[in-house]
Amino acid sequence: MGSHTGELKRMLDINKIRQDFPILSREIDGKPLIYLDSANTSQKPNQVIDAIVDYYKHYNSNVHRTIHKLSEEATAAFEETRELITDFIKADSSQEIIFTANATAAINLVAYSWGRANIKAGDEIILSPMEHHSNLVPWQMLAAERGAKLLFLELTDDGQIDMETAKEWIGPRTKLVAITHMSNVLGTINPVAELAKLAHAQGALILVDGAQSVPHMPISVQELGCDFLAFSLHKMLGPTGVGVLWAKRKILEAMPPFLGGGSMIGVVKLTSFTTNELPFKFEAGTPNIADVIASGAAINYLNNIGMQAVREHEIELSKYALQKFAEFAQYKNGNGAGSDDELVLYGPRDVSKRGGVFSFNLGDIHPHDIGQILSEEGIAIRAGHHCCQPLMRELNVQSTARASFYLYNTKEEIDKLFSALGHARKVLGHVAIR
């Protein structure tokens, strides 16, 4: 009985959480919206939406620049978010928190500033084949410019990093390991702390793309042992247009400035300038004030629920989804494995090694067709290459369909996903092998 009551309590909490998200009561052609695309961008609670409106209605002004009441309030609210994020990822100091436009901009900042100062011909940068284009293309650009080499760790059959290749390839020429903490396609959670040790033993640094992990689990940069962490607030209940780069203070201090302009300067003369203190050295120009302030509301919202609770809820949903996928795979058209509408699910099956992101294919059926049929049922999933074209090639597919979960999703929604998938298979399946 005890566990049953516990489950009931959690269900009630989710209902309460859902009421904070106005979009979740929207209907799509008369059917309730089922939003399973949070790995793409999350939905936003009233608290976040209200914070944006409140800023523009009541204290809209620029920050860090002028002396009047509005600016004081805006600056305080803006800096409050920085403090909240500092605690959220267990950083040492708010001076290590740089606001950027998104995680992509954060990684590019490192590639341009740190990368151009430190990467030389013959140096090696270690990546994985599951990197999002945002943690791949900046390094391709840097490597091409500097004559550096990119090395890719290998994956096991169930989509995990083969740590033997990591031990072998992270060596004296390695200058940087750039790795996603959690794959946006496979859901795989990578052993970042182990990789950090391997990198540091060779005198290399490690950058972690936390775009998928920071929104979904407790994060401590101390425990990860990384040197850089990049993530985006819009995937964690915040508005679009706010990313964060965290890095160790010593590294940030040694890095040359990236974008030049207002805020990042100390004294400017006609032909020279001095740089501002951290974190402002890397925040040129008027920042995204309203959205940074609203990001603080998002962090507060997550803190109130607790990141451990978020993670546990998603583990529950993941277990349930894996069970449903297994049932769905068995209940095929009787043709069995290799049939033209066979379910193929990617990524680890162990819920302790994955997040709530499930990529799959139904045989030959194009994921866009699956997405379209699901959309008619009010279900939002992602279909495509997920900004991971090299991984698609590695999986030997053009694209996948992907359902991803967050704290506001329920088992009932997963049930509806699978009944809609059954419908999609009925309409589009049994395609003659071409």
Place this chain on the structure above:
Amino acid sequence: MSLSDSLYRETILDHYHHPRNRGTIENATTAVEGVNPLCGDELTLYLQVENDKIKDIKLTAKGCSINTASGSMMSESVLGKSTEEASTMIDSFKKMMLESLSKDVSLPENMEDLEALQGVKKYPVRIKCALLPWNTLSQAIKDANTGVAGQKSKVEMT
């Protein structure tokens, strides 16, 4: 409007499940590759042109239902036509697909089946899927006319 009424009409599903003129042509006048990088649709169109007539057309495609159906229906409608007629048909089809949603465009009699694809217009991101085979054919006709036979062209939807 439900799916069966709009996007996945019977005609479209029939062509998707049983695509016509599937395959390759050895010694084709021209072969053109068409890709839609965003969604990964890809096809190769083989064209056999004799005396300005489309004597044979074959497609190998890996893509979504809309792309497959559109290519299949196109191949049926242009087979045996002159390249000039085919070019006019390409223009009519593209006009139908790119015309605003509110305007119901009717096609010439020999292309009536293709009106089924008009439902795709309600889903703007899928229009490119329907257009890919036609843009590829357009390039193939150009190649055939200018005599760049044997040289493989590539059409990329952007």
